[in-house]
Amino acid sequence: MPILSLSKSTVLLFVFSFCLMACGKKAKAESADQLVNDNSKDSTSAIVVAANRTAEYLPLLDQKKVGIVANQTSVIFHKTGHTHLVDSLLARDVDIKVVFAPEHGFRGKADAGELVSDGVDTKTSLPIISLYGKNKKPTKEQLAGLDVVVFDIQDVGTRFYTYIATLQLVMEACAEIGTPVLVLDRPNPNGHYVDGPTMEAEHTGFLGMTTIPLVYGMTIGEYAQMINSEKWLEGDKQADLTIIPLANYTHKSEYHLPIRPSPNLPNDTAITLYPSLGLLEGTNINAGRGTEFQFQRYGASFLDSTKYEFHYTPKPNFGSKHPKENGLTTYGMDLSNSTRMHTVSLAWLLDAYTNCPDKSLFFKTNSFTKHVGTATLQKQIESGMTESEIKATWQSDLENFQKIRKRYLIYD
Structure with a gap:
């Protein structure tokens, strides 16, 4: 045998080289594992997002053709920062075929309401299919050949924030052709309370697809369970x-x-104020877009300037190419020092309306109802009802929703 003719030193060198190669492969594998699941050794008190819990879901993606609904928030955290979920899964040889992008796009740079085009991700060369362009619901052709669709997007727990509408339409499209949906849960920064007007069925749309309160107090995973079990998908599918x-x-x-x-x-601060100041989106009042304090201030040039000490001038910037009151001196309030909210406040909406001398300038035609999901609120404001009187009319619907919500909670 040829190996018998090798010297002892040659054999030892061969064995040592083999061990080095094996260790190198092991180190590379460990490095990849660390890249995807570095938070696995976090303290017991730290919140661990589902994307970091790779042991729970990587087996479900093994040998599968995968589609991912993702944006810039779809990340896995590690000690030195974060890595995008798509990049992390590709490093683990997960067979990703396509990325579906919601409002604002895959990299999160498009303005609110701006159409997002299909394209190709320059980093990974993966095809990007927009769910905020030609269609908001994936087509059968776009889902063809996929074994599973992964949904991983950070929500903020407010009904008119469109990511939960995207979730519902993705679930609906997958239910129609039998494609499984895997939701990687993330915390809801407004998940500690339930409040606000409940969507009226006749006003449902992409800013609110179901009859839930403005702030629903659920993670996106809990809400997905509610959508499914309450049979809110078209045709009562699940x-x-x-x-x-x-x-x-x-x-x-x-x-x-x-x-x-x-x-x-x-x-x-912007996230905690968003449910309250977001009510101004259906009016002509600027809610900080076109400044660096979005949803931390409000104002308009047509409000009574004698009532306010604070003023600012909105100008085009990142996320707001055409802000309301563009280039005008707007009078209003600075809320940038606000603390964590525990209710939806109508105080600022009512303040702006009260201090608008020409009431015809305040509400956008049909836009306010579409945004808040109810025609009742505008009528209540115009009739002069107080905040406490208006909020009293929400209570019955909120109590009914709380009973339903309780069935789908995963967390205390």
């Missing part, structure tokens, strides 16, 4: 749904988003 839960999360947890979930929600 998706083949799997939720990968968070670790160490409760609805009382405070969660600080490390990445802005959309261009005009830059920080915790």
Whole structure:
């Protein structure tokens, strides 16, 4: 045998070289594992997002053709920062075929309401299919050949924030052809309360597809369960749904988003004020778009300037190419020092309306009803009802929703 003719030193060198190669492969594998699941050794008190819990879902993607609904918030955290879920899964040889992008796009740079085009991701060369362009619901052709669709997007728990509408339409499309849906859960920074007007069925649309309150107090995984079991999908269909839960999360947890979930929600203050100041989106009042304090201030040039000490001038910027009151001096209030909200406030909406001398300038035609999901609120404001009187009319619907919500909660 040839190997018998080798010297002892040659054999030892061969064995040593083989061990080095094996260790190198092991180190590479460990490096890849760390890239995807570095938070696995976090302290028991730290919230662990589902994307980091790779042991729970990687086996479900093995040997599968995968589609991913994702944006800039779809990341896996590690000690030195974060890595995008798509990049992390590709590093683990997950067979990703296509990425579906919601409002604001895959990289989260498009303005609110701006159509997002199909394209190709320059980093991975994966095809990007927009769910905020020609169609908001994936077509059968776009889903063809996929074995599973993964949904991983950071929500902020407010009905008119469109990511939950995208979730519902993705589930509906997958249910129609039997494609499983895997939701990687993320914390809801407004998940500690339920409040606001309930969507009226006749006003449902992409800003609210179901009859839920403005603030619904559920993670996106919990809400997916509600959509499915309440049979809110078209034709009463149900998706083949799997939720990968968070670790160490409760609805009382405070969660600080490390990445802005959309261009005009830059920080915790904007996110906590969003349910309340978002009510101004259906009016002609500027809610901070076109400044660096989006959803932390409001104002308009046509408000009574004698009532306000604060003023600012909106100008085009990241996320707002055409802000309301563009280039005009707007009079209103600075709310950038606000603390965490526990209710929806009508105070600022009512303040702006009260201090608008020409009431015909206030509401956008049909837009306010479309945005808040009810025709009742505008009538209540115009009739002079107080905040407490208006909020009293919400209570019955809120109590009914709480009973339904309780059935689908994953976390305390």
